[in-house]
Amino acid sequence: METSGQLLLTVLMGAFLLGVAAFLARVEDWRSYTPLGAGGGAVGESGYGHAEKPAGLIRWLTTVDHKDIGLLYGAYATIAFVVGGLMVMLMRAELTTPATDVLGSATFYNSLLTSHGITMLFLFGTPIIAAFSNYLIPLVIGADDMAFPRINAIAFWLLPPGALLIWAGFFPIPGVIPAQTAWTMYTPLSAGVGAGNQANVGVDLMLLGLHLTGVSATMGAINFIATIFTERAEEVTWANLDIFSWTILTQSGLILFAFPLLGSALVMLLLDRNFGTTFFAVEGGGPILWQHLFWFFGHPEVYILVLPPMGIVSYVLPRFSGRKLFGFKFVVYSTLAIGVLSFGVWAHHMFATGIDPRLRASFMAVSLAIAIPSAVKTFNWITTMWNGKLRLTTPMLFCIGFVSNFIIGGVTGVFLASIPVDLVLHDTYYVVGHFHYIVMGAITFAGMAGIYYWFPLVTGRWYQRRLAKAHFWLWMIGTNVTFFAMVLLGYGGMPRRYATYLPKFATLHQIASLGALLLLVGGIIWVYNIVTSWMEGKRVESGDPWRLDETNLNTAEWDWFEAKRETSLAATDGGEEVKTDGGQESRADDE
Amino acid sequence: MATETEDAHDEGHHLPAVEDWPRGFGEASWWPFVTALGGAGIYIGAALYLMSVGERNIVGPMVGPGVLVGSIGLFLVGIYGWMYHAFVTHFWERGADEHSASKLRWGMIAFLGSEIATFSAGFTYFFFIRSQNAWAEVAADLPHLLGSLVIINTTLLIVSSVTLHFAHGAIRRNDRKKFLGWLAVTLLLGVVFIGGQVYEYYEFIVHEEFTLTSGLFGSAFYGLTGLHGLHVSMGAVLLTIVFVRALQGQYSADRHVSVTTASMYWHFVDAVWIFLVVALYVGAEVGA
Numbered sequence: 001m002e003t004s005g006q007l008l009l010t011v012l013m014g015a016f017l018l019g020v021a022a023f024l025a026r027v028e029d030w031r032s033y034t035p036l037g038a039g040g041g042a043v044g045e046s047g048y049g050h051a052e053k054p055a056g057l058i059r060w061l062t063t064v065d066h067k068d069i070g071l072l073y074g075a076y077a078t079i080a081f082v083v084g085g086l087m088v089m090l091m092r093a094e095l096t097t098p099a100t101d102v103l104g105s106a107t108f109y110n111s112l113l114t115s116h117g118i119t120m121l122f123l124f125g126t127p128i129i130a131a132f133s134n135y136l137i138p139l140v141i142g143a144d145d146m147a148f149p150r151i152n153a154i155a156f157w158l159l160p161p162g163a164l165l166i167w168a169g170f171f172p173i174p175g176v177i178p179a180q181t182a183w184t185m186y187t188p189l190s191a192g193v194g195a196g197n198q199a200n201v202g203v204d205l206m207l208l209g210l211h212l213t214g215v216s217a218t219m220g221a222i223n224f225i226a227t228i229f230t231e232r233a234e235e236v237t238w239a240n241l242d243i244f245s246w247t248i249l250t251q252s253g254l255i256l257f258a259f260p261l262l263g264s265a266l267v268m269l270l271l272d273r274n275f276g277t278t279f280f281a282v283e284g285g286g287p288i289l290w291q292h293l294f295w296f297f298g299h300p301e302v303y304i305l306v307l308p309p310m311g312i313v314s315y316v317l318p319r320f321s322g323r324k325l326f327g328f329k330f331v332v333y334s335t336l337a338i339g340v341l342s343f344g345v346w347a348h349h350m351f352a353t354g355i356d357p358r359l360r361a362s363f364m365a366v367s368l369a370i371a372i373p374s375a376v377k378t379f380n381w382i383t384t385m386w387n388g389k390l391r392l393t394t395p396m397l398f399c400i401g402f403v404s405n406f407i408i409g410g411v412t413g414v415f416l417a418s419i420p421v422d423l424v425l426h427d428t429y430y431v432v433g434h435f436h437y438i439v440m441g442a443i444t445f446a447g448m449a450g451i452y453y454w455f456p457l458v459t460g461r462w463y464q465r466r467l468a469k470a471h472f473w474l475w476m477i478g479t480n481v482t483f484f485a486m487v488l489l490g491y492g493g494m495p496r497r498y499a500t501y502l503p504k505f506a507t508l509h510q511i512a513s514l515g516a517l518l519l520l521v522g523g524i525i526w527v528y529n530i531v532t533s534w535m536e537g538k539r540v541e542s543g544d545p546w547r548l549d550e551t552n553l554n555t556a557e558w559d560w561f562e563a564k565r566e567t568s569l570a571a572t573d574g575g576e577e578v579k580t581d582g583g584q585e586s587r588a589d590d591e
Numbered sequence: 592m593a594t595e596t597e598d599a600h601d602e603g604h605h606l607p608a609v610e611d612w613p614r615g616f617g618e619a620s621w622w623p624f625v626t627a628l629g630g631a632g633i634y635i636g637a638a639l640y641l642m643s644v645g646e647r648n649i650v651g652p653m654v655g656p657g658v659l660v661g662s663i664g665l666f667l668v669g670i671y672g673w674m675y676h677a678f679v680t681h682f683w684e685r686g687a688d689e690h691s692a693s694k695l696r697w698g699m700i701a702f703l704g705s706e707i708a709t710f711s712a713g714f715t716y717f718f719f720i721r722s723q724n725a726w727a728e729v730a731a732d733l734p735h736l737l738g739s740l741v742i743i744n745t746t747l748l749i750v751s752s753v754t755l756h757f758a759h760g761a762i763r764r765n766d767r768k769k770f771l772g773w774l775a776v777t778l779l780l781g782v783v784f785i786g787g788q789v790y791e792y793y794e795f796i797v798h799e800e801f802t803l804t805s806g807l808f809g810s811a812f813y814g815l816t817g818l819h820g821l822h823v824s825m826g827a828v829l830l831t832i833v834f835v836r837a838l839q840g841q842y843s844a845d846r847h848v849s850v851t852t853a854s855m856y857w858h859f860v861d862a863v864w865i866f867l868v869v870a871l872y873v874g875a876e877v878g879a
Binding site: 058065149152154165221263268289 | 613621623804
């Protein structure tokens with residue numbers, strides 16, 4: 001029974017990988033990609049010149065250029081997003097019926113559930129943010145590159161082996177099964193004790209892979225801290241540092257203390273599983289110690305994932321509102337406040353574990369308090385748009401979608417921060433609905449806003465607008481259908497993490513699956529749009545494609561873009577079509 | 592909002608990897624890729640090892656260790672090439688302004704911040720078991736922790752921090768002889784400390800039969816001292832590199848960033864040790 005689900009996933013993955021391979025085979029000249037529509041590396045200082053990078057595939061393996069590494073992160077995150085998305089589609093298919101009729105096995109469902117969470121948070125969420133920050137931070141702060149370009153490269157190259165280890169359980173290796181611990185990896189289940197099958201080495205491989213991706217994230221964070229502290233151009237002061245850099249700086253500070261602690265906890269768990277230590281054994285630190293350590297990492301992780309997307313929205317939304325970000329200073333202060341408070345809220349994940357009530361109450365207070373800086377941001381976005389000259393471009397739509405979804409995700413979260421409400425809703429679909437409003441409705445929406453907004457900057461071409469708008473509406477409706485149904489399921493008492501359910505929940509589950517289908521269709525349109533537009537989209541005609549100069553809202557990265565266009569146009573004497581078409585095509589796989 | 596940045600990009604774009612292999616490109620280097628391959632290989636080797644132990648038998652018993660050793664080799668080759676091209680070759684011609692020094696110092700400060708978190712997990716475990724009622728049982732069965740060895744070792748490490756500070760001061764005054772001398776003393780003290788730790792492990796494991804699997808305190812003791820021991824060894828390697836480069840005639844009053852960063856690391860590891868002795872050695876025995 002289980003094999004049919006496995007088979008289905010294998011076929012899907014196989015088809016996807018075949019597609020990638022077929023595309024790679026068609027690529028002949030990897031190198032001639034330039035961020036502009038013209039002339040590969042016409043000028044030495046462009047960062048894309050012949051003198052600076054070798055040709056072909058080797059260029060991508062050896063690159064230390066922050067823009068190239070940003071694109072690599074983007075490609076990696078996209079692949080992870082597709083994999084994690086296909087996993088959850090299988091789960092939603094299973095959940096259309098109360099019994100395990102579709103996948104045939106709850107065990108396989110549990111494996112998908114675990115991998116979906118880990119993949120989306122560690123292999124998609126963190127890397128897609130790194131894609132934006134790598135490409136853009138040096139440009140907007142006026143740096144030549146990152147502070148440590150080589151560390152930047154190694155941080156990326158540790159990620160693919162990390163993903164292989166995390167997914168290893170799904171590969172056809174005899175004797176290895178995927179982890180079924182859920183992404184929180186609670187002991188004693190994840191310690192492999194007892195009668196279950198979690199003593200299997202698949203869990204160890206996942207823990208090792210997670211540790212590796214954590215090392216990578218920490219290296220990246222160190223690099224961004226050093227970059228923002230020391231590489232700013234003279235005219236970029238702390239007072240006029242842009243909001244996106246502020247959020248990346250705060251996020252890097254959070255990573256610095258959150259990820260290494262998780263790394264140590266993972267090693268301790270590995271020692272418990274394989275070398276007879278007692279860190280999380282019931283007679284030792286116990287499951288509560290794991291939960292403390294895990295959530296000391298896990299809750300800052302939420303803000304690690306949400307702060308930079310908030311930065312993107314704070315950066316992009318004013319451009320299409322025709323005015324500056326309202327209350328800029330307070331958006332920065334609220335970012336810092338969230339960064340500090342985020343380390344004082346972790347035990348709100350543990351209200352139902354029976355920890356000391358006095359401890360519980362103080363965590364409730366801080367958890368409610370963190371709603372204040374979040375609300376400050378929300379009101380600043382709304383007041384920025386208030387009476388503004390709104391232009392409903394695709395990135396703007398995604399920004400507004402972000403604000404709307406963030407309000408629902410945030411308000412549902414405030415209720416969970418309150419102990420008595422949490423005791424009722426804990427471990428129900430309400431929680432799942434709440435955090436998916438944030439991770440899908442907010443974080444991913446902001447990511448999409450960023451991808452559409454900077455698409456002309458990176459490719460020198462336009463995406464197809466009608467497809468982009470279709471993508472937005474499918475996702476906006478799909479997100480709310482899926483996750484609001486989950487909130488209602490939670491009110492009804494549907495527990496999370498189950499492959500089966502009582503027949504009375506069937507209708508809402510089917511509605512949620514329908515919403516997920518809309519998300520899938522939107523996602524396919526997005527990938528199609530990005531790939532085809534990258535290869536043959538309409539060329540950008542000016543250095544200011546969003547006409548930001550009209551409202552005096554232009555920013556440094558577009559100045560860089562304009563300067564690049566001018567130098568490459570001058571170098572080719574205005575004759576644009578030198579060797580560009582093949583070049584454009586050759587790079588489309590990277591996004 | 593960030594202001595204009597064209598100037599920084601148009602004029603004198605600084606290329607980060609001029610010397611690296613492949614040579615002749617400013618923005619290409621194999622070293623991060625090679626090092627990542629080695630680093631990831633260490634994890635894959637560990638994974639293969641775990642696939643061979645117990646009743647698992649998924650791969651042969653020597654596959655994991657083989658991959659592990661090979662990967663460590665590759666990792667070291669990568670690090671060597673990287674450090675050589677980035678810092679060692681053309682030492683006197685490289686730009687050594689305050690800016691590049693400050694970014695390296697910030698990198699080390701941020702790294703040390705992350706190290707605090709790395710150590711915290713193990714300490715949290717110890718405080719957890721130390722504050723439980725079950726501690727009384729554990730305390731009845733502790734090995735002999737507070738002996739002359741730990742006092743001598745602690746003294747050695749604290750003195751090594753002081754001697755390293757003298758060495759650092761010497762190179763700031765361009766006093767090469769004293770710099771080399773104090774550096775050698777520091778390195779010697781560090782190596783003796785590591786030897787002392789090995790001896791303590793030997794005593795505990797062989798004579799007192801107190802091991803990693805001896806129960807609640809064993810996990811805390813070997814987890815924390817093991818992690819710290821790894822850090823001291825790493826610090827000794829860093830100081831050795833600095834020492835060898837100093838012997839080759841590198842460093843001056845104007846050029847000594849790696850002396851600074853290696854010192855920061857060494858002082859940090861020293862501070863962790865003091866905290867560890869107070870919490871783990873003294874804290875376990877006193878008031879038990």
